[in-house]
Amino acid sequence: MARAGLSKQRLIRAGAELADEVGFDRVTVSALARRFDVKVASLYSHLRNSHDLKTGIALLALEELAERAADALAGRAGKDALAAFANAYRDYAGEHPGRYAATRFPLDPRTAAASAGGRHAQMTRAILRGYDLPEPDQTHAVRLLGSVFHGFVSLEASGGFSHSAPDSPETWAWVVDHLDALLRSLRAPEP
Template sequence: MVRAGLSAAVLLEAASAMADETGIEKVTLSALARRFGVKDASLYSHVRNLRDLRVRVALLASEEMTGRIADAVAGRSGKEALVAFADAYRAYALAHPGRYAATQMRFEPEEVADSAGFRRSVELTYGMLRGYGLREPDLTDAGRLLRSSFHGFVHLELGGGFGHSRAVGESWARALDALHVALENWPSRDGTQDGTQDGTQDGTEDDGENR
């Protein structure tokens, strides 16, 4: 019998909290069932399997994170938008490490096809980059640069990978300064600087990546 009050939304909230407490890899159906004092079988009325549960955590996290980024970059452009975007990204990852880790899983296209969070993340990234005069395929290349830079930094920070005495926040700020310079002076495909393009598109934006 399903415990009264147990629902997909309640399980998702608990799984998301558990992810931040112990890590997304330790979110299991058995652990979640123990938290509610029920048998594992009771959860299958609300989630299909463990993968389904973790994907739901990732989709929720993506919507939360993207919402914060959207609020941060609203009305901003250029370096102000870049810094606001990056700071919101980092702040969410540090506050919700397990949920953030879930967003970095590899997804099947059908799992995120209806995700407003992932789709909006791509739109926000490309919109910010158009402010630097970039167009395809440079939009995608620059988007990958930002994603790898942001994720690499916060992944190391969350894991305690920065042992130098210099404040991590200061290094973060300088990294953003460097990314801004790189975007303003983006090289063209013939080797010259190409930071004054008109921002029109040559093709589709979304190549199926999460960000």
């Protein structure tokens, strides 16, 4: 019988909190059982295994991040939209490091297709429409932005920028400015 008050959604939310505290890679069903002071077996009526738990955390994090990015983008265009989108990612990663790490968890194709991951790509393409990029430049730009944002956030989170000047917020602003300049330079030529 399932323990009263426990549900898959509650366990996933608790797993996400645990990920932020100890790191996504250290989240297991056993660790979650300790958090609720229950036997591991009692969680298996809600979760199949640690992979199921991590998939749930990844889906939750992708949804939270998509909501945050969508709110940040509302009513913005051009460089303002690019900066708001970039800042939404960086802020989320800083506030929820374990959940952010979960957004990189490999999902099976069916789960990935049904996740909020597609919303992230759609929002990136919406920003890029303001730059009037032709294909395949638009696809390359989606990948570029994802790579730069994730790379910067990952290096910053690991302390990679803490030992030298200028500080990372200054570099972040510089990166966004130069991404905007690059994207403007790639505009489709006027006919």
